[in-house]
Amino acid sequence: AQKITQTQPGMFVQEKEAVTLDCTYDTSDQSYGLFWYKQPSSGEMIFLIYQGSYDEQNATEGRYSLNFQKARKSANLVISASQLGDSAMYFCAMREFGGGADGLTFGKGTHLIIQP
Amino acid sequence: NAGVTQTPKFQVLKTGQSMTLQCAQDMNHNSMYWYRQDPGMGLRLIYYSASEGTTDKGEVPNGYNVSRLNKREFSLRLESAAPSQTSVYFCASRLKVVGNSPLHFGNGTRLTVT
Numbered sequence: 001a002q003k004i005t006q007t008q009p010g011m012f013v014q015e016k017e018a019v020t021l022d023c024t025y026d027t028s029d030q031s032y033g034l035f036w037y038k039q040p041s042s043g044e045m046i047f048l049i050y051q052g053s054y055d056e057q058n059a060t061e062g063r064y065s066l067n068f069q070k071a072r073k074s075a076n077l078v079i080s081a082s083q084l085g086d087s088a089m090y091f092c093a094m095r096e097f098g099g100g101a102d103g104l105t106f107g108k109g110t111h112l113i114i115q116p
Numbered sequence: 117n118a119g120v121t122q123t124p125k126f127q128v129l130k131t132g133q134s135m136t137l138q139c140a141q142d143m144n145h146n147s148m149y150w151y152r153q154d155p156g157m158g159l160r161l162i163y164y165s166a167s168e169g170t171t172d173k174g175e176v177p178n179g180y181n182v183s184r185l186n187k188r189e190f191s192l193r194l195e196s197a198a199p200s201q202t203s204v205y206f207c208a209s210r211l212k213v214v215g216n217s218p219l220h221f222g223n224g225t226r227l228t229v230t
Contacts, residue, residue: 004158009156033215033216035218035219043204043223043224044221044223044224045159045206045208045219045221047218047219047220050216050218052215052216091158091159093159095215097215102147102149102164102166102172102212103149103151103161103164103174103208103219104159104161104219105161106151106158106159106160107158108156108157108158109158
């Protein structure tokens with residue numbers, strides 16, 4: 001079973017609208033962290049936001065926020081007031097703190113295109 | 117600030133040839149990683165090194181070897197390249213002592229095996 005599922009392969013959104021990118025995860029660990037990365041067409045991986053499983057508040061970083069619903073095992077990324085420069089691939093990833101392999105497990109990504 | 121530096125940026129190999137991808141970080145991070153990215157597959161972990169002197173297999177280690185040369189450098193070697201290893205390879209590092217520390221990525225190496 002996939003540990004990270006991103007169900008939207010592609011999305012088109014009008015500039016200035018809010019965007020929600022879906023991410024669900026699967027883990028039996030009680031302690032874990034969820035990360036979102038942006039990959040523009042230039043190819044680099046840019047860290048956006050982090051949410052820990054024990055964090056009581058939803059994470060926010062500027063125009064990015066994370067809608068964390070622990071019981072549903074979802075960690076959706078919300079981008080407010082989208083801009084043309086937000087067009088990119090977006091990856092959700094998880095680190096399980098209970099042991100096993102280090103590193104992050106990534107989803108397959110969502111290709112977001114912001115239209116003027 | 118250089119961050120994570122990967123060389124080369126592009127490489128074309130013939131089937132059966134060998135090569136080493138180089139990675140160095142200047143952030144004094146203790147953990148380093150190699151991922152591959154294929155269309156529609158996201159990023160998959162090949163090998164990682166939690167600290168200097170240790171290496172461990174990730175999700176897709178077959179056909180690869182790694183060396184953690186020192187704290188700064190972590191190389192990935194393809195002994196006998198196959199077309200299935202055509203991919204974009206990313207090196208990453210993080211400060212392991214902090215659980216929520218993100219991975220910092222290099223800019224990637226685009227490898228084509230013909």
